[in-house]
Amino acid sequence: xxxxxxxxxxxxxxxxxxxxxxxxxxxxxxxxxxxxxxxxxxxxxxxxxxxxxxxxxxxxxxxxxxxxxxxxxxxxxxxxxxxxxxxxxxxxxxxxxxxxxxxxxxxxxxxxxxxxxxxxxxxxxxxxxxxxxxxxxxxxxxxxxxxxxxxxxxxxxxxxxxxxxxxxxxxxxxxxxxxxxxxxxxxxxxxxxxxxxxxxxxxxxxxxxxxxxxxxxxxxxxxxxxxxxxxxxxxxxxxxxxxxxxxxxxxxxxxxxxxxxxxxxxxxxxxxxxxxxxxxxxxxxxxxxxxxxxxxxxxxxxxxxxxxxxxxxxxxxxxxxxxxxxxxxxxxxxxxxxxxxxxxxxxxxxxxxxxxxxxxxxxxxxxxxxxxxxxxxxxxxxxxxxxxxxxxxxxxxxxxxxxxxxxxxxxxxxxxxxxxxxxxxxxxxxxxxxxxxxxxxxxxxxxxxxxxxxxxxxxxxxxx
Ligand code: A5A
Numbered sequence: 001x002x003x004x005x006x007x008x009x010x011x012x013x014x015x016x017x018x019x020x021x022x023x024x025x026x027x028x029x030x031x032x033x034x035x036x037x038x039x040x041x042x043x044x045x046x047x048x049x050x051x052x053x054x055x056x057x058x059x060x061x062x063x064x065x066x067x068x069x070x071x072x073x074x075x076x077x078x079x080x081x082x083x084x085x086x087x088x089x090x091x092x093x094x095x096x097x098x099x100x101x102x103x104x105x106x107x108x109x110x111x112x113x114x115x116x117x118x119x120x121x122x123x124x125x126x127x128x129x130x131x132x133x134x135x136x137x138x139x140x141x142x143x144x145x146x147x148x149x150x151x152x153x154x155x156x157x158x159x160x161x162x163x164x165x166x167x168x169x170x171x172x173x174x175x176x177x178x179x180x181x182x183x184x185x186x187x188x189x190x191x192x193x194x195x196x197x198x199x200x201x202x203x204x205x206x207x208x209x210x211x212x213x214x215x216x217x218x219x220x221x222x223x224x225x226x227x228x229x230x231x232x233x234x235x236x237x238x239x240x241x242x243x244x245x246x247x248x249x250x251x252x253x254x255x256x257x258x259x260x261x262x263x264x265x266x267x268x269x270x271x272x273x274x275x276x277x278x279x280x281x282x283x284x285x286x287x288x289x290x291x292x293x294x295x296x297x298x299x300x301x302x303x304x305x306x307x308x309x310x311x312x313x314x315x316x317x318x319x320x321x322x323x324x325x326x327x328x329x330x331x332x333x334x335x336x337x338x339x340x341x342x343x344x345x346x347x348x349x350x351x352x353x354x355x356x357x358x359x360x361x362x363x364x365x366x367x368x369x370x371x372x373x374x375x376x377x378x379x380x381x382x383x384x385x386x387x388x389x390x391x392x393x394x395x396x397x398x399x400x401x402x403x404x405x406x407x408x409x410x411x412x413x414x415x416x417x418x419x420x421x422x423x424x425x426x427x428x429x430x431x432x433x434x435x436x437x438x439x440x441x442x443x444x445x446x447x448x449x450x451x452x453x454x455x456x457x458x459x460x461x462x463x464x
Pocket of ligand 1: 101102103104133135142143144145146148153154197217218219220222250251252253254255256
Protein backbone atom coordinates (compact mmCIF):
# COMPACT_ATOMS: atom_id res chain seq x y z
CA UNK A 1 0.00 0.00 0.00
CA UNK A 2 2.04 2.92 -1.29
CA UNK A 3 -0.36 5.68 -0.42
CA UNK A 4 -2.73 4.68 2.35
CA UNK A 5 -4.90 7.77 2.18
CA UNK A 6 -5.60 7.28 -1.50
CA UNK A 7 -6.15 3.55 -1.08
CA UNK A 8 -8.61 4.21 1.75
CA UNK A 9 -10.72 6.70 -0.20
CA UNK A 10 -10.77 4.47 -3.20
CA UNK A 11 -11.84 1.40 -1.26
CA UNK A 12 -14.75 3.19 0.42
CA UNK A 13 -16.06 4.10 -2.99
CA UNK A 14 -15.28 1.00 -5.03
CA UNK A 15 -16.41 -1.52 -2.41
CA UNK A 16 -19.55 0.58 -1.96
CA UNK A 17 -19.14 1.13 1.75
CA UNK A 18 -19.53 4.84 2.27
CA UNK A 19 -20.34 7.80 0.03
CA UNK A 20 -18.48 11.00 0.85
CA UNK A 21 -20.28 13.31 -1.56
CA UNK A 22 -22.81 14.75 0.88
CA UNK A 23 -22.63 18.56 0.83
CA UNK A 24 -21.65 18.96 4.50
CA UNK A 25 -18.04 18.58 5.61
CA UNK A 26 -17.48 15.61 7.89
CA UNK A 27 -20.80 13.94 7.03
CA UNK A 28 -21.28 10.92 4.79
CA UNK A 29 -23.56 8.05 3.89
CA UNK A 30 -23.34 4.40 4.84
CA UNK A 31 -24.23 2.48 1.70
CA UNK A 32 -26.00 -0.89 2.06
CA UNK A 33 -22.78 -2.93 2.05
CA UNK A 34 -21.08 -0.64 4.55
CA UNK A 35 -24.19 -0.51 6.69
CA UNK A 36 -24.19 -4.29 6.99
CA UNK A 37 -20.56 -4.34 8.11
CA UNK A 38 -21.53 -1.72 10.68
CA UNK A 39 -24.52 -3.76 11.85
CA UNK A 40 -22.58 -7.02 12.36
CA UNK A 41 -19.86 -5.10 14.15
CA UNK A 42 -22.42 -3.55 16.48
CA UNK A 43 -23.98 -6.98 17.03
CA UNK A 44 -20.70 -8.14 18.57
CA UNK A 45 -20.42 -5.04 20.73
CA UNK A 46 -24.02 -5.26 21.92
CA UNK A 47 -23.56 -8.92 22.81
CA UNK A 48 -20.42 -8.23 24.83
CA UNK A 49 -22.06 -5.36 26.70
CA UNK A 50 -25.27 -7.23 27.42
CA UNK A 51 -23.44 -10.35 28.57
CA UNK A 52 -22.05 -8.13 31.28
CA UNK A 53 -25.30 -6.57 32.37
CA UNK A 54 -25.53 -3.41 30.25
CA UNK A 55 -28.94 -2.40 28.93
CA UNK A 56 -29.63 -0.34 25.84
CA UNK A 57 -31.47 2.99 26.11
CA UNK A 58 -32.14 5.95 23.83
CA UNK A 59 -31.83 9.60 24.78
CA UNK A 60 -32.85 12.77 22.91
CA UNK A 61 -30.37 14.38 20.57
CA UNK A 62 -30.92 17.88 21.93
CA UNK A 63 -29.42 19.17 25.15
CA UNK A 64 -30.47 22.54 26.61
CA UNK A 65 -27.58 24.98 26.99
CA UNK A 66 -27.77 25.27 30.77
CA UNK A 67 -27.58 21.50 31.15
CA UNK A 68 -24.62 21.11 28.82
CA UNK A 69 -22.78 23.93 30.61
CA UNK A 70 -23.40 22.60 34.11
CA UNK A 71 -20.09 20.76 34.58
CA UNK A 72 -17.35 23.38 34.14
CA UNK A 73 -14.47 21.27 32.85
CA UNK A 74 -16.72 19.29 30.57
CA UNK A 75 -18.14 22.32 28.78
CA UNK A 76 -14.71 23.92 28.57
CA UNK A 77 -13.48 20.86 26.72
CA UNK A 78 -16.34 20.89 24.27
CA UNK A 79 -17.43 24.51 23.82
CA UNK A 80 -15.57 25.03 20.56
CA UNK A 81 -17.04 21.87 19.09
CA UNK A 82 -20.74 22.25 19.76
CA UNK A 83 -23.34 22.74 17.03
CA UNK A 84 -26.23 24.87 18.27
CA UNK A 85 -29.90 24.97 17.41
CA UNK A 86 -30.95 28.58 17.92
CA UNK A 87 -34.31 28.87 16.16
CA UNK A 88 -37.64 27.09 15.97
CA UNK A 89 -38.80 28.14 12.54
CA UNK A 90 -38.26 31.89 12.45
CA UNK A 91 -38.49 32.36 16.20
CA UNK A 92 -35.31 32.52 18.27
CA UNK A 93 -35.38 29.90 21.04
CA UNK A 94 -35.37 31.08 24.64
CA UNK A 95 -32.83 28.44 25.55
CA UNK A 96 -30.36 27.39 22.89
CA UNK A 97 -30.25 23.66 22.23
CA UNK A 98 -27.02 21.79 21.60
CA UNK A 99 -26.69 18.84 19.27
CA UNK A 100 -25.09 16.43 21.73
CA UNK A 101 -21.32 16.10 21.33
CA UNK A 102 -21.64 13.24 23.85
CA UNK A 103 -24.42 12.54 26.37
CA UNK A 104 -23.09 12.77 29.92
CA UNK A 105 -25.16 15.82 30.78
CA UNK A 106 -28.39 14.50 29.27
CA UNK A 107 -28.05 11.11 30.91
CA UNK A 108 -26.92 12.34 34.33
CA UNK A 109 -29.81 14.78 34.51
CA UNK A 110 -32.13 11.79 34.23
CA UNK A 111 -30.09 9.61 36.58
CA UNK A 112 -30.83 12.16 39.27
CA UNK A 113 -34.49 11.17 38.95
CA UNK A 114 -33.72 7.46 38.98
CA UNK A 115 -31.31 7.17 41.87
CA UNK A 116 -32.52 7.43 45.46
CA UNK A 117 -30.98 4.60 47.48
CA UNK A 118 -28.11 2.13 47.13
CA UNK A 119 -30.57 -0.45 45.84
CA UNK A 120 -31.00 1.65 42.69
CA UNK A 121 -27.34 1.00 41.92
CA UNK A 122 -25.43 0.05 39.92
CA UNK A 123 -26.83 1.46 36.70
CA UNK A 124 -25.19 0.21 33.53
CA UNK A 125 -26.70 1.59 30.33
CA UNK A 126 -25.56 2.30 26.80
CA UNK A 127 -26.84 3.78 23.58
CA UNK A 128 -25.76 3.82 19.94
CA UNK A 129 -26.51 7.25 18.52
CA UNK A 130 -25.36 10.08 16.29
CA UNK A 131 -23.29 12.75 18.00
CA UNK A 132 -21.99 16.02 16.61
CA UNK A 133 -18.61 17.66 16.97
CA UNK A 134 -17.50 20.69 15.07
CA UNK A 135 -14.03 19.27 14.45
CA UNK A 136 -11.55 21.82 13.21
CA UNK A 137 -8.81 19.32 12.32
CA UNK A 138 -8.92 17.84 8.82
CA UNK A 139 -12.05 15.65 8.60
CA UNK A 140 -11.80 12.14 7.16
CA UNK A 141 -14.51 9.62 6.30
CA UNK A 142 -15.36 7.39 9.29
CA UNK A 143 -12.22 8.64 11.05
CA UNK A 144 -12.83 12.26 11.94
CA UNK A 145 -16.48 13.06 11.44
CA UNK A 146 -18.54 16.06 12.37
CA UNK A 147 -21.59 13.88 12.57
CA UNK A 148 -20.36 10.74 14.31
CA UNK A 149 -23.00 8.30 13.14
CA UNK A 150 -22.09 5.31 15.24
CA UNK A 151 -21.38 6.59 18.71
CA UNK A 152 -21.71 3.77 21.23
CA UNK A 153 -21.54 5.33 24.66
CA UNK A 154 -21.94 3.40 27.91
CA UNK A 155 -22.62 5.15 31.21
CA UNK A 156 -22.52 3.62 34.65
CA UNK A 157 -23.18 4.73 38.23
CA UNK A 158 -21.97 2.94 41.36
CA UNK A 159 -22.20 3.10 45.14
CA UNK A 160 -18.44 3.05 45.77
CA UNK A 161 -15.24 4.25 44.16
CA UNK A 162 -13.96 0.70 44.19
CA UNK A 163 -16.94 -0.50 42.18
CA UNK A 164 -16.37 2.24 39.63
CA UNK A 165 -12.71 1.23 39.44
CA UNK A 166 -13.80 -2.36 38.77
CA UNK A 167 -16.20 -1.11 36.13
CA UNK A 168 -13.30 0.56 34.35
CA UNK A 169 -11.53 -2.81 34.38
CA UNK A 170 -14.62 -4.56 33.02
CA UNK A 171 -14.97 -1.98 30.25
CA UNK A 172 -11.33 -2.47 29.29
CA UNK A 173 -11.93 -6.23 29.16
CA UNK A 174 -15.03 -5.77 26.99
CA UNK A 175 -13.17 -3.56 24.52
CA UNK A 176 -10.17 -5.90 24.48
CA UNK A 177 -12.45 -8.77 23.62
CA UNK A 178 -14.25 -6.70 21.00
CA UNK A 179 -11.04 -5.75 19.19
CA UNK A 180 -9.74 -9.30 19.57
CA UNK A 181 -12.87 -10.59 17.83
CA UNK A 182 -12.27 -8.16 14.99
CA UNK A 183 -8.57 -8.96 14.78
CA UNK A 184 -7.64 -5.35 15.43
CA UNK A 185 -4.43 -5.10 17.48
CA UNK A 186 -4.47 -2.43 20.16
CA UNK A 187 -2.24 -0.62 22.58
CA UNK A 188 -3.91 0.32 25.83
CA UNK A 189 -2.53 3.36 27.57
CA UNK A 190 -3.44 5.79 30.25
CA UNK A 191 -3.77 9.17 28.60
CA UNK A 192 -1.74 12.08 29.91
CA UNK A 193 -3.45 14.52 32.22
CA UNK A 194 -3.57 17.19 29.50
CA UNK A 195 -5.32 14.88 27.07
CA UNK A 196 -7.94 13.18 29.23
CA UNK A 197 -11.70 13.39 28.61
CA UNK A 198 -13.12 16.76 29.76
CA UNK A 199 -14.55 16.15 33.23
CA UNK A 200 -12.88 12.77 33.84
CA UNK A 201 -10.53 11.77 36.62
CA UNK A 202 -8.53 9.75 34.16
CA UNK A 203 -8.86 8.23 30.69
CA UNK A 204 -7.67 4.89 29.37
CA UNK A 205 -7.43 4.79 25.60
CA UNK A 206 -7.21 2.10 22.93
CA UNK A 207 -5.00 2.93 19.98
CA UNK A 208 -4.18 0.98 16.86
CA UNK A 209 -1.75 1.89 14.09
CA UNK A 210 -2.84 2.38 10.51
CA UNK A 211 -0.76 1.23 7.51
CA UNK A 212 0.68 4.72 7.11
CA UNK A 213 2.20 4.41 10.58
CA UNK A 214 -0.13 6.86 12.28
CA UNK A 215 -1.80 5.96 15.54
CA UNK A 216 -5.55 6.28 15.92
CA UNK A 217 -7.61 6.30 19.08
CA UNK A 218 -10.40 3.78 18.58
CA UNK A 219 -11.94 3.63 22.02
CA UNK A 220 -11.78 5.26 25.43
CA UNK A 221 -12.76 4.37 28.98
CA UNK A 222 -13.14 7.15 31.53
CA UNK A 223 -13.32 7.07 35.28
CA UNK A 224 -15.43 10.11 36.14
CA UNK A 225 -15.17 9.69 39.88
CA UNK A 226 -17.67 12.04 41.53
CA UNK A 227 -17.03 15.01 39.23
CA UNK A 228 -20.36 14.81 37.47
CA UNK A 229 -22.35 13.34 40.33
CA UNK A 230 -21.54 16.33 42.54
CA UNK A 231 -22.55 18.76 39.83
CA UNK A 232 -25.71 16.87 38.97
CA UNK A 233 -26.49 16.16 42.59
CA UNK A 234 -26.58 12.40 42.15
CA UNK A 235 -26.84 11.74 45.85
CA UNK A 236 -28.09 8.44 47.27
CA UNK A 237 -28.72 6.83 50.61
CA UNK A 238 -25.92 4.39 51.40
CA UNK A 239 -26.29 0.91 52.89
CA UNK A 240 -25.30 2.36 56.27
CA UNK A 241 -27.99 5.03 56.05
CA UNK A 242 -25.62 7.89 55.22
CA UNK A 243 -25.44 10.01 52.07
CA UNK A 244 -22.93 9.89 49.25
CA UNK A 245 -22.62 10.87 45.62
CA UNK A 246 -22.46 8.08 43.05
CA UNK A 247 -19.22 7.11 41.35
CA UNK A 248 -19.37 7.08 37.57
CA UNK A 249 -17.69 5.76 34.49
CA UNK A 250 -18.33 6.07 30.78
CA UNK A 251 -16.77 4.55 27.69
CA UNK A 252 -17.13 5.01 23.96
CA UNK A 253 -16.51 3.51 20.54
CA UNK A 254 -17.25 5.09 17.18
CA UNK A 255 -17.22 4.69 13.39
CA UNK A 256 -13.46 4.55 13.72
CA UNK A 257 -13.90 0.83 14.38
CA UNK A 258 -15.35 0.39 10.91
CA UNK A 259 -12.50 2.44 9.47
CA UNK A 260 -10.07 0.17 11.33
CA UNK A 261 -11.58 -3.05 10.00
CA UNK A 262 -11.07 -1.66 6.51
CA UNK A 263 -7.62 -0.17 7.06
CA UNK A 264 -6.03 -2.85 9.19
CA UNK A 265 -7.04 -5.89 7.15
CA UNK A 266 -7.32 -4.57 3.59
CA UNK A 267 -4.76 -5.23 0.87
CA UNK A 268 -3.96 -4.26 -2.71
CA UNK A 269 -6.96 -6.18 -4.00
CA UNK A 270 -9.37 -4.43 -1.67
CA UNK A 271 -11.21 -5.32 1.50
CA UNK A 272 -10.48 -8.37 3.58
CA UNK A 273 -13.31 -8.87 6.05
CA UNK A 274 -13.32 -10.96 9.21
CA UNK A 275 -16.07 -13.58 8.70
CA UNK A 276 -18.18 -12.37 11.67
CA UNK A 277 -18.74 -8.95 10.15
CA UNK A 278 -18.76 -9.86 6.45
CA UNK A 279 -22.18 -9.11 4.88
CA UNK A 280 -21.57 -12.10 2.63
CA UNK A 281 -19.44 -14.80 4.22
CA UNK A 282 -19.39 -17.28 1.35
CA UNK A 283 -20.01 -16.64 -2.31
CA UNK A 284 -20.66 -19.57 -4.60
CA UNK A 285 -19.50 -19.12 -8.17
CA UNK A 286 -20.82 -21.78 -10.54
CA UNK A 287 -18.51 -22.24 -13.52
CA UNK A 288 -21.04 -22.60 -16.28
CA UNK A 289 -19.86 -24.44 -19.36
CA UNK A 290 -22.15 -25.17 -22.27
CA UNK A 291 -24.06 -28.40 -21.88
CA UNK A 292 -23.21 -28.71 -18.19
CA UNK A 293 -24.95 -25.58 -17.08
CA UNK A 294 -28.00 -27.13 -15.53
CA UNK A 295 -26.30 -29.71 -13.41
CA UNK A 296 -23.74 -27.21 -12.12
CA UNK A 297 -26.49 -24.75 -11.21
CA UNK A 298 -28.42 -27.44 -9.44
CA UNK A 299 -25.39 -28.43 -7.35
CA UNK A 300 -24.68 -24.81 -6.56
CA UNK A 301 -28.22 -24.38 -5.26
CA UNK A 302 -27.89 -27.52 -3.15
CA UNK A 303 -24.74 -26.16 -1.59
CA UNK A 304 -26.38 -22.78 -1.08
CA UNK A 305 -29.22 -24.39 0.86
CA UNK A 306 -26.83 -26.42 2.98
CA UNK A 307 -24.82 -23.36 3.98
CA UNK A 308 -27.91 -21.25 4.52
CA UNK A 309 -29.26 -23.85 6.92
CA UNK A 310 -26.05 -23.57 8.89
CA UNK A 311 -26.80 -19.89 9.37
CA UNK A 312 -24.07 -18.76 7.01
CA UNK A 313 -24.55 -15.58 4.96
CA UNK A 314 -24.17 -17.03 1.49
CA UNK A 315 -24.89 -15.93 -2.06
CA UNK A 316 -24.72 -17.51 -5.51
CA UNK A 317 -23.29 -15.34 -8.25
CA UNK A 318 -25.30 -16.38 -11.29
CA UNK A 319 -24.59 -13.31 -13.36
CA UNK A 320 -23.86 -13.78 -17.00
CA UNK A 321 -20.30 -12.48 -16.88
CA UNK A 322 -16.86 -14.12 -17.00
CA UNK A 323 -15.79 -15.91 -13.77
CA UNK A 324 -12.68 -13.71 -13.62
CA UNK A 325 -14.83 -10.63 -13.28
CA UNK A 326 -16.89 -12.25 -10.55
CA UNK A 327 -13.74 -13.20 -8.63
CA UNK A 328 -12.49 -9.65 -8.87
CA UNK A 329 -15.84 -8.25 -7.75
CA UNK A 330 -16.01 -10.35 -4.56
CA UNK A 331 -12.32 -10.05 -3.75
CA UNK A 332 -12.64 -6.26 -3.84
CA UNK A 333 -15.54 -6.54 -1.38
CA UNK A 334 -13.56 -8.74 0.97
CA UNK A 335 -15.83 -11.82 0.98
CA UNK A 336 -13.84 -14.25 3.15
CA UNK A 337 -14.60 -17.46 1.24
CA UNK A 338 -15.41 -18.28 -2.37
CA UNK A 339 -16.57 -21.69 -3.48
CA UNK A 340 -16.21 -22.56 -7.14
CA UNK A 341 -18.16 -25.42 -8.65
CA UNK A 342 -17.32 -26.56 -12.16
CA UNK A 343 -18.20 -29.65 -14.21
CA UNK A 344 -14.80 -31.21 -13.41
CA UNK A 345 -15.33 -30.69 -9.68
CA UNK A 346 -18.70 -32.38 -9.97
CA UNK A 347 -17.16 -35.42 -11.62
CA UNK A 348 -14.62 -35.67 -8.81
CA UNK A 349 -17.24 -34.92 -6.15
CA UNK A 350 -15.28 -31.95 -4.83
CA UNK A 351 -15.56 -28.17 -4.73
CA UNK A 352 -12.80 -25.59 -4.96
CA UNK A 353 -12.37 -23.22 -2.04
CA UNK A 354 -10.59 -19.88 -2.20
CA UNK A 355 -9.83 -17.94 0.95
CA UNK A 356 -9.49 -14.21 0.63
CA UNK A 357 -7.03 -13.63 3.46
CA UNK A 358 -4.23 -15.89 2.19
CA UNK A 359 -5.43 -16.15 -1.43
CA UNK A 360 -5.00 -19.95 -1.24
CA UNK A 361 -7.08 -22.28 -3.40
CA UNK A 362 -7.73 -25.90 -2.52
CA UNK A 363 -10.24 -28.67 -3.02
CA UNK A 364 -12.57 -30.22 -0.49
CA UNK A 365 -14.73 -33.32 -0.78
CA UNK A 366 -18.39 -32.58 -0.93
CA UNK A 367 -19.25 -34.39 2.29
CA UNK A 368 -16.62 -32.43 4.22
CA UNK A 369 -17.80 -28.95 3.24
CA UNK A 370 -19.88 -28.30 6.33
CA UNK A 371 -17.08 -28.94 8.77
CA UNK A 372 -14.48 -27.34 6.58
CA UNK A 373 -16.30 -24.01 6.33
CA UNK A 374 -16.74 -23.65 10.07
CA UNK A 375 -13.15 -24.47 10.86
CA UNK A 376 -12.01 -22.30 7.96
CA UNK A 377 -13.78 -19.27 9.46
CA UNK A 378 -11.84 -19.83 12.67
CA UNK A 379 -8.54 -20.21 10.79
CA UNK A 380 -9.23 -17.03 8.84
CA UNK A 381 -10.00 -15.08 12.00
CA UNK A 382 -6.86 -16.34 13.67
CA UNK A 383 -4.65 -15.65 10.67
CA UNK A 384 -6.01 -12.14 10.16
CA UNK A 385 -5.54 -11.33 13.83
CA UNK A 386 -1.99 -12.65 13.84
CA UNK A 387 -1.03 -10.89 10.62
CA UNK A 388 -2.36 -7.57 11.89
CA UNK A 389 -0.58 -8.03 15.20
CA UNK A 390 2.72 -8.74 13.48
CA UNK A 391 2.40 -5.64 11.38
CA UNK A 392 1.66 -3.50 14.37
CA UNK A 393 4.74 -4.93 16.12
CA UNK A 394 6.81 -3.73 13.18
CA UNK A 395 5.38 -0.26 13.76
CA UNK A 396 6.53 -0.14 17.37
CA UNK A 397 10.11 0.98 18.01
CA UNK A 398 11.46 0.85 21.54
CA UNK A 399 14.34 3.11 22.48
CA UNK A 400 16.46 2.60 25.53
CA UNK A 401 17.69 5.50 27.59
CA UNK A 402 19.27 5.59 30.99
CA UNK A 403 18.29 7.91 33.83
CA UNK A 404 21.11 10.29 32.98
CA UNK A 405 20.76 10.50 29.21
CA UNK A 406 20.43 14.25 28.57
CA UNK A 407 16.96 15.32 27.49
CA UNK A 408 18.31 16.92 24.31
CA UNK A 409 19.72 13.59 23.26
CA UNK A 410 16.39 11.84 23.88
CA UNK A 411 14.60 14.48 21.85
CA UNK A 412 17.11 14.10 19.04
CA UNK A 413 16.78 10.32 18.96
CA UNK A 414 12.98 10.42 19.06
CA UNK A 415 12.85 12.96 16.24
CA UNK A 416 15.27 10.92 14.16
CA UNK A 417 13.24 7.73 14.65
CA UNK A 418 9.94 9.44 13.95
CA UNK A 419 11.39 10.67 10.69
CA UNK A 420 12.97 7.42 9.58
CA UNK A 421 10.48 4.86 10.81
CA UNK A 422 6.78 4.27 10.51
CA UNK A 423 4.73 4.00 13.66
CA UNK A 424 5.15 4.88 17.30
CA UNK A 425 8.22 5.24 19.47
CA UNK A 426 8.34 3.85 23.01
CA UNK A 427 10.70 5.46 25.48
CA UNK A 428 11.26 4.21 29.04
CA UNK A 429 8.95 6.01 31.42
CA UNK A 430 10.33 8.81 33.52
CA UNK A 431 8.71 11.93 34.85
CA UNK A 432 11.01 14.27 32.97
CA UNK A 433 10.00 12.92 29.54
CA UNK A 434 6.33 12.57 30.36
CA UNK A 435 5.35 16.18 29.75
CA UNK A 436 3.49 18.35 27.30
CA UNK A 437 6.83 20.02 26.63
CA UNK A 438 8.16 16.92 24.97
CA UNK A 439 5.26 16.93 22.50
CA UNK A 440 6.37 20.31 21.26
CA UNK A 441 10.02 19.39 21.10
CA UNK A 442 9.47 16.23 19.05
CA UNK A 443 6.49 17.59 17.11
CA UNK A 444 4.38 14.51 17.81
CA UNK A 445 1.81 13.45 20.37
CA UNK A 446 2.34 11.64 23.61
CA UNK A 447 -0.31 8.97 23.58
CA UNK A 448 0.24 8.04 27.19
CA UNK A 449 1.87 5.49 29.42
CA UNK A 450 1.66 1.81 28.56
CA UNK A 451 3.05 -1.57 29.62
CA UNK A 452 4.96 -3.21 26.81
CA UNK A 453 6.74 -6.54 27.25
CA UNK A 454 6.69 -6.08 31.00
CA UNK A 455 8.14 -2.55 31.04
CA UNK A 456 6.58 0.86 31.47
CA UNK A 457 6.92 3.17 28.48
CA UNK A 458 5.84 6.57 27.24
CA UNK A 459 4.29 6.24 23.78
CA UNK A 460 5.09 8.94 21.23
CA UNK A 461 3.75 9.13 17.70
CA UNK A 462 1.85 10.93 15.00
CA UNK A 463 -1.87 10.50 15.36
CA UNK A 464 -5.07 10.87 13.42
N1 A5A B 1 -18.62 9.97 26.53
C1 A5A B 1 -17.30 9.44 26.32
C2 A5A B 1 -17.36 7.99 26.17
C3 A5A B 1 -16.67 10.12 25.13
O1 A5A B 1 -17.28 10.93 24.45
N2 A5A B 1 -15.41 9.79 24.88
S1 A5A B 1 -14.56 10.33 23.66
O2 A5A B 1 -14.71 11.74 23.50
O3 A5A B 1 -13.21 9.86 23.86
O4 A5A B 1 -15.15 9.66 22.38
C4 A5A B 1 -15.24 8.25 22.30
C5 A5A B 1 -14.55 7.75 21.06
O5 A5A B 1 -15.17 8.29 19.90
C6 A5A B 1 -13.09 8.17 20.93
O6 A5A B 1 -12.25 7.29 21.62
C7 A5A B 1 -12.86 8.10 19.44
O7 A5A B 1 -12.49 6.78 19.07
C8 A5A B 1 -14.22 8.40 18.87
N3 A5A B 1 -14.32 9.77 18.28
C9 A5A B 1 -14.15 10.94 18.92
N4 A5A B 1 -14.33 11.98 18.06
C10 A5A B 1 -14.59 11.43 16.85
C11 A5A B 1 -14.87 11.98 15.55
N5 A5A B 1 -14.90 13.29 15.34
N6 A5A B 1 -15.12 11.12 14.53
C12 A5A B 1 -15.11 9.79 14.75
N7 A5A B 1 -14.85 9.23 15.95
C13 A5A B 1 -14.60 10.03 16.99
